[in-house]
Amino acid sequence: MSLSQLARTIKESATLKLNETAAQLREKGEPIIHLGGGEPKTKAPIDAIINCVALLNTGEIRYTAPDGIPALKKAIIRYTEEHYKKLVHANNVIASGGAKQALMVLLHAILDPKEEVIFPAPYWVSYPEMVKLAGGVPVPVTAEDGTFFPTVKEIADAVGSYTKAIILNSPNNPSGAMYSKDFIQEMVEFCEKKSIYLIMDDIYNRLVFDGKSAPNCYEFAQEPLEESKLVVINGVSKMYAMTGFRIGWAIANKHVMEAMATIQSQQTSGPSAPAQWAAVGALNGVQSPIESLRVMLENNRNVMMDRLKAFDGVKIHPPDGTFYCFPDFSAYMKDSQRLANFLLDKVRVVAVPGKEFGFEGHLRLSYCGTIRDITEGLDRIKWALDPNSANELYLGDRKLVRDWQ
Numbered sequence: 169m170s171l172s173q174l175a176r177t178i179k180e181s182a183t184l185k186l187n188e189t190a191a192q193l194r195e196k197g198e199p200i201i202h203l204g205g206g207e208p209k210t211k212a213p214i215d216a217i218i219n220c221v222a223l224l225n226t227g228e229i230r231y232t233a234p235d236g237i238p239a240l241k242k243a244i245i246r247y248t249e250e251h252y253k254k255l256v257h258a259n260n261v262i263a264s265g266g267a268k269q270a271l272m273v274l275l276h277a278i279l280d281p282k283e284e285v286i287f288p289a290p291y292w293v294s295y296p297e298m299v300k301l302a303g304g305v306p307v308p309v310t311a312e313d314g315t316f317f318p319t320v321k322e323i324a325d326a327v328g329s330y331t332k333a334i335i336l337n338s339p340n341n342p343s344g345a346m347y348s349k350d351f352i353q354e355m356v357e358f359c360e361k362k363s364i365y366l367i368m369d370d371i372y373n374r375l376v377f378d379g380k381s382a383p384n385c386y387e388f389a390q391e392p393l394e395e396s397k398l399v400v401i402n403g404v405s406k407m408y409a410m411t412g413f414r415i416g417w418a419i420a421n422k423h424v425m426e427a428m429a430t431i432q433s434q435q436t437s438g439p440s441a442p443a444q445w446a447a448v449g450a451l452n453g454v455q456s457p458i459e460s461l462r463v464m465l466e467n468n469r470n471v472m473m474d475r476l477k478a479f480d481g482v483k484i485h486p487p488d489g490t491f492y493c494f495p496d497f498s499a500y501m502k503d504s505q506r507l508a509n510f511l512l513d514k515v516r517v518v519a520v521p522g523k524e525f526g527f528e529g530h531l532r533l534s535y536c537g538t539i540r541d542i543t544e545g546l547d548r549i550k551w552a553l554d555p556n557s558a559n560e561l562y563l564g565d566r567k568l569v570r571d572w573q
């Protein structure tokens with residue numbers, strides 16, 4: 169079959185692929201524990217559902233403005249004022265089909281062929297592929313000291329004449345690590361000085377633990393918004409557990425927004441109307457679902473950390489937020505893909521190989537499921553990896569026997 173060069177170079181989303189594999193195995197009755205997931209299991213806020221159903225009940229579900237309905241833009245403006253202390257206008261806002269589409273349209277709006285986009289490793293699996301889809305070149309930066317925190321100097325050293333943008337995702341998927349206030353401040357200042365786009369992917373910035381809060385990039389911006397190359401990405405998927413609605417947004421200067429709206433109008437004509445009304449409901453409604461989710465995730469994180477301490481060889485940076493952690497399993501197996509395959513094969517636990525996030529030897533483990541998923545999943549992993557484990561393990565009435573070392 170004749171496919172484009174681009175189609176042949178883009179990798180399928182590793183995490184979505186894993187969901188598919190897990191679902192297929194479950195359908196066959198396999199006792200799968202899915203620690204690879206990327207979405208909260210709580211229900212969408214009732215205000216989102218009410219708003220969405222109200223539109224559906226009218227039976228008149230039409231195209232909307234390509235960059236979002238005024239009510240949603242208004243809700244995003246209010247959200248930005250409340251949580252970023254930043255006043256923006258409707259022409260600084262675009263609503264898209266998820267934060268993912270907001271990022272993709274943004275990259276199409278700013279990148280010329282071969283221009284580079286820098287991001288720290290470990291990084292969200294989609295960044296390299298999205299940059300390539302937009303004709304750009306992804307440039308991951310790995311900290312020399314092996315941590316999840318490249319220094320400003322390490323990032324600055326990767327900047328060259330082709331650099332168009334830097335993406336920061338904090339707290340971070342997959343590590344759960346949050347960059348410090350100093351780091352964000354220096355990055356904002358650096359990008360202003362170099363006139364590089366700084367894209368803040370803030371999709372997890374409300375899901376932060378231990379009484380901390382995510383640094384607000386606007387606090388450090390000197391340039392007025394209309395001259396600034398600072399772009400903030402956010403959405404309802406994670407904080408309101410509304411992944412299936414597919415609503416995210418971007419905030420930037422009006423020239424970038426105009427370009428994004430034009431591109432989006434030709435791509436999809438705009439986000440789905442019922443989903444936009446649901447997002448309005450979530451943003452304007454009772455906000456307690458975010459805190460309930462955050463508290464539950466913090467508790468799950470603690471349970472996962474406790475369980476991981478039982479492993480002799482695992483090194484772990486406790487996550488500051490998100491619903492992921494990213495332990496170093498290299499003492500057991502250096503090839504993370506082999507390790508993930510081994511765990512799925514032997515004990516039916518799904519974990520995402522660190523390689524997908526540009527960081528070998530690690531596995532991304534999610535704690536967005538139930539406590540039982542976490543404890544049983546980690547018990548199974550420990551049984552599979554620890555040479556001192558008992559010879560047998562029961563999954564329900566199925567007996568597993570260790571026939572490996």
Ligand SMILES: Cc1ncc(COP(=O)(O)O)c(C=O)c1O
Nearest residue numbers: 266267268292341371403405416
């Ligand atoms: C870092 C990061 N950014 C953006 C997204 C996309 O979110 P959305 O569901 O709004 O497209 C995800 C989803 O996994 C993510 O992990």
